[in-house]
Amino acid sequence: MRTIENFILKFGQVDRRWIFLVLAIVVIIPILNPIGMPIRPTETTQVVYDAIEALPENSNVLLSVEYSPSTKPENHPMTISILRHFFRNGHKVFVTCLWPDGQFMAQDALKQVADEEFGKVYGVDYVFLGFRPGNEAVVKGIVSNIRKLYTVDVYQTKIDEIPLMDGITNFRDFAFLFSSSAGYPGTIEWVQYAADPTGVPMSSGVTSIQVNEVMPYVQAGQMKGVLAGMPGAAEYEALIGQKGSATSGMDAQSVAHLVIVLFIILGNAAYFIERKRFRKY
Amino acid sequence: MSSTAIFGGWIAVFLTLGIFSYLYKDNPFYKIAEHLFVGISAGYWTAIFFWTQIQPNLFGRLWPTKEFSGESLWYKFYNGLSWISTSVFPAGGIDKGHDMHLIYLVPFALGIMMLLSLIPKISWFARWGIAYTVGMAAGLRAYGYLNSNVIGQIKGTAASFSDPNLPFFSLTSPSIFNSIVILVGTITGLLYFYFSKEHKGILGKASKVGIYFLMISFGASFGFAVMGRISLLIGRFVDLIKYSSAEYFNASFWVLAIMIIILGYDAFSNRKPPVNEDVI
Numbered sequence: 001m002r003t004i005e006n007f008i009l010k011f012g013q014v015d016r017r018w019i020f021l022v023l024a025i026v027v028i029i030p031i032l033n034p035i036g037m038p039i040r041p042t043e044t045t046q047v048v049y050d051a052i053e054a055l056p057e058n059s060n061v062l063l064s065v066e067y068s069p070s071t072k073p074e075n076h077p078m079t080i081s082i083l084r085h086f087f088r089n090g091h092k093v094f095v096t097c098l099w100p101d102g103q104f105m106a107q108d109a110l111k112q113v114a115d116e117e118f119g120k121v122y123g124v125d126y127v128f129l130g131f132r133p134g135n136e137a138v139v140k141g142i143v144s145n146i147r148k149l150y151t152v153d154v155y156q157t158k159i160d161e162i163p164l165m166d167g168i169t170n171f172r173d174f175a176f177l178f179s180s181s182a183g184y185p186g187t188i189e190w191v192q193y194a195a196d197p198t199g200v201p202m203s204s205g206v207t208s209i210q211v212n213e214v215m216p217y218v219q220a221g222q223m224k225g226v227l228a229g230m231p232g233a234a235e236y237e238a239l240i241g242q243k244g245s246a247t248s249g250m251d252a253q254s255v256a257h258l259v260i261v262l263f264i265i266l267g268n269a270a271y272f273i274e275r276k277r278f279r280k281y
Numbered sequence: 282m283s284s285t286a287i288f289g290g291w292i293a294v295f296l297t298l299g300i301f302s303y304l305y306k307d308n309p310f311y312k313i314a315e316h317l318f319v320g321i322s323a324g325y326w327t328a329i330f331f332w333t334q335i336q337p338n339l340f341g342r343l344w345p346t347k348e349f350s351g352e353s354l355w356y357k358f359y360n361g362l363s364w365i366s367t368s369v370f371p372a373g374g375i376d377k378g379h380d381m382h383l384i385y386l387v388p389f390a391l392g393i394m395m396l397l398s399l400i401p402k403i404s405w406f407a408r409w410g411i412a413y414t415v416g417m418a419a420g421l422r423a424y425g426y427l428n429s430n431v432i433g434q435i436k437g438t439a440a441s442f443s444d445p446n447l448p449f450f451s452l453t454s455p456s457i458f459n460s461i462v463i464l465v466g467t468i469t470g471l472l473y474f475y476f477s478k479e480h481k482g483i484l485g486k487a488s489k490v491g492i493y494f495l496m497i498s499f500g501a502s503f504g505f506a507v508m509g510r511i512s513l514l515i516g517r518f519v520d521l522i523k524y525s526s527a528e529y530f531n532a533s534f535w536v537l538a539i540m541i542i543i544l545g546y547d548a549f550s551n552r553k554p555p556v557n558e559d560v561i
Contacts, residue, residue: 017304017305020304023514024514024518027511027514027515027518028518028522031515031518031519031522032522043453043454070513071509071513072516073512073513073515073516073517073519074509074512074513074516100325100326100329100330100333101325103329130333131329131333132333132334132338133329133330133333133334134334136421136422136425137417137421140421151337151338151341151377151378151379152337152377152378156377158377158378159378160378188429189425191429192425192426192428192429192430193421193425196425196428196429196433197428207509207512208505208506208508208509208512209502209505209506209509210505211505212498212501212502212505216434216437217429217433219437219463220433220434220436220437220438221437222429222433222437228505229505229508229509229512230508230512230515231508245516245519248519249512249515249516249519252511252515252518253508253511253512253515256511256514256515257507257508257511260507260511
């Protein structure tokens with residue numbers, strides 16, 4: 001028993017850089033050699049999928065992109081999967097950004113999905129309105145009069161000259177909103193200033209760190225489900241039947257979690273053994 | 282593969298490994314990556330703000346093409362501004378689909394006042410701009426919070442009890458039991474932050490239950506935070522693996538090797554001499 005305790009104590013004093021190295025190794029190995037762990041959609045993800053499936057064909061849907069390259073591994077697969085789902089079901093997509101970096105994230109996703117995969121026509125099947133600074137004031141602007149806020153799209157084309165913008169004046173003209181968000185301004189501002197006051201249904205895909213913040217809105221029915229971090233993105237990829245980067249990252253995610261749990265258990269055990277011995281003497 | 286894509290790959294690898302090198306210790310590679318990130322972010326944000334808001338939505342409303350007249354004093358002043366930059370103030374007014382709204386001179390003036398904080402003698406002007414921003418933001422947020430975070434959340438917590446079709450217990454879907462847990466958690470959590478009475482007796486017990494709910498919540502937050510960080514790590518590793526291919530001339534391996542050699546040499550040359558215990 002004493003030997004085990006000594007081993008655990010020694011482990012508790014190990015240089016943190018060894019822990020970083022172990023973690024790096026356990027993350028890299030499953031990326032290079034995928035295990036193929038099963039992915040089952042959770043209820044919150046299923047609700048997002050069902051909400052989009054329930055929309056009648058040719059609906060006007062708003063996609064708001066509010067993340068930067070720093071959270072690309074979590075948010076980008078969600079944006080790509082949601083765009084695929086929208087275009088597969090024949091919806092008209094309007095893209096806005098509350099973050100300046102969101103503009104080129106959205107551009108990247110639209111190029112991949114709208115142009116290369118579905119061959120959609122700009123201005124007829126989708127419009128890229130781009131970024132406007134102002135945080136919640138932008139959301140309020142979209143709710144009251146989108147044409148006043150966006151007189152030109154991201155390519156500086158006048159809104160009046162874009163066929164898809166005919167009949168679009170405010171947020172109520174959209175059948176659904178999906179916010180791909182990594183923080184402020186993002187999902188919460190859309191709930192507070194757009195979805196709640198107008199009753200237009202919305203869903204969101206958020207980074208893991210935001211899930212606890214956003215979940216109360218889902219539980220209270222103010223949002224239709226949520227894609228929670230990389231697992232949420234992987235579940236959505238499974239639902240639409242098109243695997244992507246989130247699915248391939250989930251093996252590494254699962255193994256890394258196991259190792260972190262092990263480190264936490266050993267770290268706590270070392271702490272309690274040390275405390276017990278300290279009390280004794 | 283274009284040379285710019287390859288060069289971009291090498292830059293991405295250098296910056297990623299430069300940031301990761303901080304896990305070993307603070308070093309010049311990390312400093313370079315950090316300073317580049319701060320500088321480029323500030324520059325990018327400024328440029329985007331200017332070209333998506335100030336130029337089209339502010340200047341575009343003050344000097345729109347629609348109402349351009351070479352004879353008017355207002356546009357003569359504009360023509361003078363064109364001398365500064367023709368891309369910001371193009372000839373014939375700014376064509377962004379706006380009508381003229383001179384009321385926008387007010388936010389323009391407030392914006393300039395905020396910039397005056399850089400001049401110590403008249404920095405007090407900035408307070409007016411800040412006062413406007415604070416007042417506007419407070420008013421705007423008050424409604425949103427009240428409607429969604431207070432009324433909406435109270436409704437969400439209470440509504441489930443009124444549904445007769447709700448099962449008593451369910452792990453994955455709404456149930457009476459789950460509603461009771463939410464209700465007890467909300468009330469005891471709020472009681473924990475009630476400091477007008479000493480936490481003794483029933484209040485003490487209830488606030489202790491509140492602490493447990495808060496601890497569970499913090500645990501869940503920590504779990505999600507770990508998951509998020511691992512996701513980002515996976516993203517960087519996926520890119521590093523991509524850039525380690527022959528297409529990118531094995532950028533990841535080369536940059537990693539060079540960094541290890543330089544940091545190793547630095548650690549070797551700056552190592553402290555062993556302490557002579559006899560002298561002590």
